[in-house]
Amino acid sequence: MTERPEPYEDRAPGPGPYEDEYRIALLRERLAGDGPAELGVRVERRGGVVLLTGTVPTSTRREEILDLARATLTGLTVRTDVAVAGRDAPDHGEELS
Amino acid sequence: MTLPGPEPTGREAVVRVAAVGDIHLGEDCAGLLRPAFEALPDCADLLLLAGDLTRHGSVAEAEVVAGEIAGLGVPVVAVLGNHDHHADTPDEVTRVLRDAGAHVLEGESAVLPVAGHKVGVAGAKGFCGGFLGRSAGEFGEPEMKAFVRTARRGAERLARALGELAEHGCAVRIALTHFSPVPDTLAGEPLEIYPFLGSYLLAEAIDAHGADLAVHGHAHLGTEHGMTAGGVRVRNVAQPVIDHAFALYRLPLDGHPTRPHAPTARYGTR
Numbered sequence: 001m002t003e004r005p006e007p008y009e010d011r012a013p014g015p016g017p018y019e020d021e022y023r024i025a026l027l028r029e030r031l032a033g034d035g036p037a038e039l040g041v042r043v044e045r046r047g048g049v050v051l052l053t054g055t056v057p058t059s060t061r062r063e064e065i066l067d068l069a070r071a072t073l074t075g076l077t078v079r080t081d082v083a084v085a086g087r088d089a090p091d092h093g094e095e096l097s
Numbered sequence: 098m099t100l101p102g103p104e105p106t107g108r109e110a111v112v113r114v115a116a117v118g119d120i121h122l123g124e125d126c127a128g129l130l131r132p133a134f135e136a137l138p139d140c141a142d143l144l145l146l147a148g149d150l151t152r153h154g155s156v157a158e159a160e161v162v163a164g165e166i167a168g169l170g171v172p173v174v175a176v177l178g179n180h181d182h183h184a185d186t187p188d189e190v191t192r193v194l195r196d197a198g199a200h201v202l203e204g205e206s207a208v209l210p211v212a213g214h215k216v217g218v219a220g221a222k223g224f225c226g227g228f229l230g231r232s233a234g235e236f237g238e239p240e241m242k243a244f245v246r247t248a249r250r251g252a253e254r255l256a257r258a259l260g261e262l263a264e265h266g267c268a269v270r271i272a273l274t275h276f277s278p279v280p281d282t283l284a285g286e287p288l289e290i291y292p293f294l295g296s297y298l299l300a301e302a303i304d305a306h307g308a309d310l311a312v313h314g315h316a317h318l319g320t321e322h323g324m325t326a327g328g329v330r331v332r333n334v335a336q337p338v339i340d341h342a343f344a345l346y347r348l349p350l351d352g353h354p355t356r357p358h359a360p361t362a363r364y365g366t367r
């Protein structure tokens with residue numbers, strides 16, 4: 001049996017707040033990983049909810065990310081404010097003189 | 098220095114630079130940027146691609162990028178990003194982009210004729226490692242030394258390419274990287290990951306050789322505007338940052354002479 005420091009011994013089995021932290025970290029890792037390879041999304045805990053913000057290239061990519069977030073963070077409330085990057089030509093440029 | 102021949106009439110002596118990075122095209126993204134890119138001949142003299150053109154660096158994704166940029170009617174100059182290396186086939190990605198007509202630079206330069214002048218682009222992917230006073234040192238375990246050495250070699254390749262441009266007498270010189278040379282353009286990214294977003298060694302190379310503009314990507318959550326310690330303007334053109342198919346910059350071709358910086362021994366001799 002592994003010796004554990006006080007805070008862990010006291011904890012009841014099953015998901016606790018600290019496990020949520022690791023699941024959020026796992027989501028960040030999965031987002032940046034082999035599949036989505038998405039570095040433009042920020043995952044933050046805001047009180048009781050997890051907030052996803054940032055910009056992705058396509059709406060399909062955004063749906064994939066939301067699905068992954070919901071699957072990784074089951075039981076947590078996930079709120080999203082992920083934008084799709086603009087693909088239009090700019091209407092003006094910057095003068096660098 | 099001006100090339101022989103008269104200045105085309107009715108045309109100001111400026112170079113119009115279009116630039117974008119981090120388009121991260123997957124296999125399902127064909128045609129995504131093409132409509133905007135088709136407008137380039139009307140508004141730009143060249144297109145710079147600041148790396149992370151693919152999602153995973155696969156040849157199939159590189160072919161999607163090739164389809165977006167082939168036959169655009171303006172020269173395309175690119176560097177690869179870390180994502181374009183993920184499949185461990187950066188040479189294949191480079192070959193596909195070159196077959197589509199792009200100049201793909203890694204420690205190399207391209208000199209393009211614009212309105213009777215020469216515009217030079219020096220390109221290298223660069224690497225991370227951090228910024229002044231907050232960077233990793235080449236010390237300790239072999240993995241750590243290899244990491245820091247990679248950053249140093251990336252900056253040396255950029256310096257070599259900038260050195261090449263000095264010999265051409267370019268009216269405008271642009272440094273093109275994927276990783277950032279300065280922390281300014283990272284504002285909006287978590288401070289803790291700054292060391293993974295760029296390296297001050299790139300800025301040192303740029304300031305040692307001089308340039309009129311430095312363009313990079315990689316920092317999706319960063320901001321567009323920055324400047325090196327030596328006063329060279331830096332622009333982060335990651336697509337999520339500029340929120341357009343590309344950003345446009347206009348630089349005077351005859352406003353000022355090329356500054357002949359003497360390269361420091363550190364970059365000039367290795």
Ligand SMILES: [Fe+2]
Nearest residue numbers: 039119149315
């Ligand atoms: Fe990227």
Ligand SMILES: [Fe+2]
Nearest residue numbers: 149178179315
């Ligand atoms: Fe990147």
